[in-house]
Amino acid sequence: MTELVATTTGLFPLPDWAKSELSDLKGHQKDDLIGGDESEEIEAQYDRAREEAVERQTTAGLDRIVEGQYRWDDMLAHPLAVHDAVETRGIVPGPYSLADLATDEHYGDGLLDAVADFLAGEIEAFPDHETLYVLEPSLVENAPGDGADERASEAVDRIAGATDAEVVVQPFYGALDEKVHAHLLDADVDAIGYDFVTDHEANLYNINEYGTTDSVALGLVDGQNTEVESPETIRERVAWVRENVPAAEFDTVYVAPNAELFYLPTSRFEAKLDALAEATTAAVEEVEA
Amino acid sequence: MTGTREQFRPADHPNDHFVLTTVVGSYPKPKWLNRARDLDQGEVDVTVDGRSHSGAEIDLGFEEAHWQEALDDAARLITDEHERAGVDVVVDGEMRRNEMVEFFAHRIAGYEFHGPVKVWGHNYFDKPSVTDEVAYEEPWLIDEFEFTAGVAERPVKVPITGPYTLANWSFNEYYEDDEQLAYALADLVNQEIEQLVEAGARYIQIDEPALATTPDDHAIVGQCLEKLTAGIPDDVRIGLHVCYGDYSRIYPEVLEFPIDEFDVELCNGDYEQLDIFTDPEFTTDLALGVVDAHVAEVESVEQIKRNIRKGFEIVPPERLTVSPDCGLKLLPREVAYGKMENMVQATREIEAELDRGEITAGKAAPNAD
DSSP states (O other): OOEEEEOOOOOOOOOHHHHHHHHHHHOSSGGGSOOSOOOHHHHHHHHHHHHHHHHHHHHHTOSSOOOOOTTOTTGGGHHHHTTTTOOOSSEEEOHHHHHHHSOOSSSGGGHHHHHHHHHHHHHHTSOOOSEEEEEOTHHHHTOOOTTHHHHHHHHHHHHHTTOSSEEEEEOOSSOOOHHHHHHHTTSOOSEEEEETTTOHHHHHHHHHHHOOOSEEEEEEEOTTOSOOOOHHHHHHHHHHHHHHOTTOOOSEEEEEESSOOTTSOHHHHHHHHHHHHHHHHHHHHHHHO | OOTTTGGGSOTTOOSSSOOEEOOOSOOOOOHHHHHHHHHHHTOOEEEETTEEEETTTSOOSOOHHHHHHHHHHHHHHHHHHHHHHTOSSBOOTTTTOSSTTHHHHTTEEEEEEOOOEEEETTEEEOOEEEEEEEEEOSOSSHHHHHHHHHHOSSOBOEEEEOHHHHHHTSEESSSSSHHHHHHHHHHHHHHHHHHHHHTTOOEEEEEOTHHHHOGGGHHHHHHHHHHHHTTOOTTSEEEEEEOSSOGGGTTTGGGGSSOSEEEEOOGGGTTTTGGGGGSSOOOSEEEEEOSOTTOOSOOOHHHHHHHHHHHTTTSOGGGEEEEOSSOOTTSOHHHHHHHHHHHHHHHHHHHHHHHTTOOOSGGGSTTOO
């Protein structure tokens, strides 16, 4: 039987109190972004925000909890900026996206390998985690061409090998080019994620045409719009995907937003967490009834 | 289209040539206005009998009437500051506006606010959500315009955030896509302009910064402009301001837009994109940024004169408007003033040189057209 797991792609909006307090403490300029050497006061604010995030996800009833990635001030590029001080549990930027966003001045063509090495080292140092989400928006937005697509897949494979956890690689803001998708299937990951919010037809095509992993992550909740999907809507979307992929019976379906959530206002973000959790809970009850 | 320009020539204009000077809109707020806003919002800590209280908890004795008086005072002060600098068409520096999308969304039915969202780093704005059909409920800018026109000796320009930007910088929960939302908002902007014109406004500037980041949508912006200018009398000057971006992606398409003037930010990029506008020929009026809105150093009159002359590579003097690159609100106030003052002096000197036939390059040559 397929297990439905409610989770998120991480990257939460800061609680409103922290937005104003941290911007007062840290300033508004680019130079004021996180650098790894901060006052205890700032650290304490992040600790409090992180505790609240865990508590809120527990209250909502999500099946996999993340710490919110509040420290990713500069989005995907953040772990590179604070190499030594980073604390990310269960979510990392993918090597291709991180390399794509980095300024490539020192590494030349070897940048992707260097980034994969760096991430693999980080992941090995992580505390225990059940699932590792690897976020790869650049695989869609700045798709690798011939040859590069294969190397991107190998880089993902490399970091997947650095953990015993279930590994989910999540491309987003659309669907992968079919060749990129085919190569990504060669990586030893447990689930590939599909952004059904931005482009459901192309994602469905990829799955039916090339097959997919034994488990899948379905991006079914819009991480960029304040309209809150009802649990019924989310369940209908899960059912739609399963009906339209007749050849596959999934081990686990991760039910999640399509992308990062930190551009949402806090109240809408929380409502989406509640809806996700309720959708998978109610679905299990339906199956059992 | 040059027919709307001459109405802005001051009665005491010193030169035969008239190169219109104006600004894009926003201006640094006086520090005391920000303090007054904190009082109005209760965002101050006060100590009473040795105990600290948040201003939200106790009565600060600061009434709504005090806040309105502060806004009026600031608008009067900054309008006067533009006139002292000698600018031909002035604004109030947008003293009453907090932000260029929020301000309008608060006045349009169909919008809701759910709290601040991240822009980048630790910068946030109250990005609104469209949750219902948008509708015109109350005037947006009539009070602002009437007050400014009442205190100004010079003609007043009204900057309005364009419907494309209003749509793109909102969450869209209701319309099929952002394009449909933009068209619905364009109809509301049209209603607002009609009322502004009735109140006496003759110079409207549509700000579309979002087009700079998504230039492929120029046809949507063009359609919005068709809607928002429908039925507006010909003597009303309509400008379009698009901030720094890759202008080659929207030129020459902008020439098809129903506008009198296209306002560009080129000083910031050292006029590297100037050539884009020479082929095909620029057929509308050009509003050229001649001082940089992002550099806190006042350009010399000589430097600004060199920048103005760049404009003559695109249009003749009678079709050139001179302004800063963009709104000046991020600059220190004395720098903002210095830039306007030098910009006006440089323009008047250029006009005198044109009168004497001393500028013969490009389209400034007496028989160029």
